[in-house]
Amino acid sequence: MKKNQIIYITGQLGGTLFRQEARQEAERLGLTGIARIQSDGELRIETEGDEEALEIFIKWCKAGPDGTTVKGVRVQDGPLQGYDKFLEMH
Template sequence: MKENRIIRVNGQLGGTLFRQEARQKGEKLGLMGHAQIEPNGDLRIDAEGEPDVLDTFVDWCRTGPEGTDVQSVRVTDGEVQGFDRFMEVR
């Protein structure tokens, strides 16, 4: 059963690097959703998929791509939105 997770990543995220890599990782895992930088510099990711795949994605977010320094990751459950792809929001 599909679930939605709202993931907020804080740290030195390399500008748009983390957002781009999150989209690519989400697509590779078969997740749907979007990633966007918030005004405070945090990255917000809304991701939908199977719970075990979402867990794998959240684990990846805790480390992030090379060149980034993740300080914290907060995860909350959200309502399924029915995203049809994974995209970056600018």
């Protein structure tokens, strides 16, 4: 079943590195959504797709790509938005 989850990530995320790697991982898993850094520096990723793929993606977010340090991850369910691809916003 398709689901929407909003993931908030804090830490040393390497500027655009985490967003770029998150987009690549999401696309590999067949997920769609959007990633953007909020004004407080927290990364917000809203992603949609199969529940199993979302679980794998969240696990990946908790580890982060090489060169980043994840300090915290919060996840909440959101309403489906119908994204057709994964976007990185600046």
